[in-house]
Amino acid sequence: MTANQFSCEGIELTLFRYPKQQESNLQAWDAADEHLIKHIIESSQIESSQIESSKSPVNTAIINDNFGALQCGLVAIEPSWPLFVETDAKTSLLGAELNLAANQLPSDNIQRFHSRELLPDTLQLVLMKLPKNLSYFAHQLQRLSQVLPKGTQVLIGAKAKTINKAILALIEKNLGAANASLTWKKTRIITCVADGNKRPLAQAVTWPVEAFNLNISNLSNVFAANKLDIGARIMLDNLPEGEFNNIIDLGCGNGILGLRAAQVYPKANIHFVDDSEMAVASSRHNWQANGLAPNQAQFHWDDCLTHLDEDLVADLVLCNPPFHQGEAITDHIAWQMFLDARKRLAPGGMLQVVGNRHLAYHVKLKRLFKNCNTVASNGKFLILQAIK
Numbered sequence: 001m002t003a004n005q006f007s008c009e010g011i012e013l014t015l016f017r018y019p020k021q022q023e024s025n026l027q028a029w030d031a032a033d034e035h036l037i038k039h040i041i042e043s044s045q046i047e048s049s050q051i052e053s054s055k056s057p058v059n060t061a062i063i064n065d066n067f068g069a070l071q072c073g074l075v076a077i078e079p080s081w082p083l084f085v086e087t088d089a090k091t092s093l094l095g096a097e098l099n100l101a102a103n104q105l106p107s108d109n110i111q112r113f114h115s116r117e118l119l120p121d122t123l124q125l126v127l128m129k130l131p132k133n134l135s136y137f138a139h140q141l142q143r144l145s146q147v148l149p150k151g152t153q154v155l156i157g158a159k160a161k162t163i164n165k166a167i168l169a170l171i172e173k174n175l176g177a178a179n180a181s182l183t184w185k186k187t188r189i190i191t192c193v194a195d196g197n198k199r200p201l202a203q204a205v206t207w208p209v210e211a212f213n214l215n216i217s218n219l220s221n222v223f224a225a226n227k228l229d230i231g232a233r234i235m236l237d238n239l240p241e242g243e244f245n246n247i248i249d250l251g252c253g254n255g256i257l258g259l260r261a262a263q264v265y266p267k268a269n270i271h272f273v274d275d276s277e278m279a280v281a282s283s284r285h286n287w288q289a290n291g292l293a294p295n296q297a298q299f300h301w302d303d304c305l306t307h308l309d310e311d312l313v314a315d316l317v318l319c320n321p322p323f324h325q326g327e328a329i330t331d332h333i334a335w336q337m338f339l340d341a342r343k344r345l346a347p348g349g350m351l352q353v354v355g356n357r358h359l360a361y362h363v364k365l366k367r368l369f370k371n372c373n374t375v376a377s378n379g380k381f382l383i384l385q386a387i388k
């Protein structure tokens with residue numbers, strides 16, 4: 001079996017991570033996806049025979065489906081399955097669309113929601129993968145508590161080693177009583193039954209960056225939850241001198257780099273871009289809350305710079321790249337960010353990157369730009385500049 005061949009309970013799929021061409025043999029799904037699909041097929045509520053006879057599977061929400069394995073699995077069981085898919089990551093949305101198409105599966109009955117849109121109140125079942133960020137998980141459960149009728153089953157797939165009493169208590173506190181299945185392939189499924197009580201939603205966490213007179217507010221799935229990232233701090237202390245008119249904050253998180261850029265280069269137009277919808281929303285909020293000029297910022301929910309307007313040409317790209325995708329440690333996103341930055345920069349334009357020394361970004365930048373200068377370092381982090 002290759003890294004792309006998914007096979008579970010008679011369902012055969014070819015599944016890719018997104019972007020598809022990344023150099024990795026990591027899978028686009030994990031055993032918890034298989035466990036959830038196996039559970040669905042075996043469960044008494046939605047047996048495959050029942051599905052075949054009634055042809056009307058229940059309204060089902062799918063949350064945190066990395067690259068669409070759950071969507072593809074359910075649509076492969078029954079193409080008319082009404083699915084309500086919630087994700088914060090654009091790459092997850094694009095990956096699911098890619099995988100549905102690659103397996104010739106229809107998406108007509110799939111409705112998509114980002115992480116701040118409320119799901120409908122007509123759901124009868126929820127399938128969910130446990131995210132790494134537990135504050136975000138609690139927030140997702142609170143959001144579900146606002147819409148799920150009492151008695152709705154929520155099935156949460158996760159690695160067995162991540163499930164403990166504290167997780168079950170967190171689920172009970174935010175949605176309803178929960179218990180975990182036996183272990184299968186080192187994963188377990190938590191079954192929660194919504195108790196019908198609406199919980200208040202967690203508020204964004206707000207903290208000051210006194211040195212720059214900025215207030216930063218982070219929604220629950222945004223990087224650097226309650227304090228400035230160390231890499232970002234060094235970047236803020238070393239912004240390049242000069243005049244810049246079009247700046248991209250690539251992988252903006254809460255927007256800290258772009259906000260500071262707006263102070264340092266007051267005439268510049270700033271583009272904030274992130275894979276996380278909550279990050280883009282936080283950047284927009286922070287721009288407004290810090291009283292910056294409303295018409296000098298644009299906000300993009302995107303995978304790197306893939307879908308930005310063709311005409312957009314930048315003279316400075318600021319980037320503090322991620323070095324993981326979900327649970328997988330990978331440098332392919334950084335590589336794509338550097339490639340996209342080179343494509344969007346005007347001749348003479350600058351990409352400035354902060355990174356942990358051991359990530360060796362200077363090797364990548366030299367390969368791409370044929371030049372790379374270290375403009376600051378503190379032992380652990382480097383600030384690198386490459387000119388197009």
Ligand SMILES: C[S@@+](CC[C@H](N)C(=O)[O-])C[C@H]1O[C@@H](n2cnc3c(N)ncnc32)[C@H](O)[C@@H]1O
Nearest residue numbers: 223232251252253274275276303304320321322
């Ligand atoms: C290390 S954080 C930096 C955040 C912020 N710029 C800072 O310095 O605090 C990396 C950011 O890249 C975003 N990211 C990850 N994959 C991405 C992708 N494919 N396209 C755009 N942004 C991505 C993450 O959501 C995260 O906000």
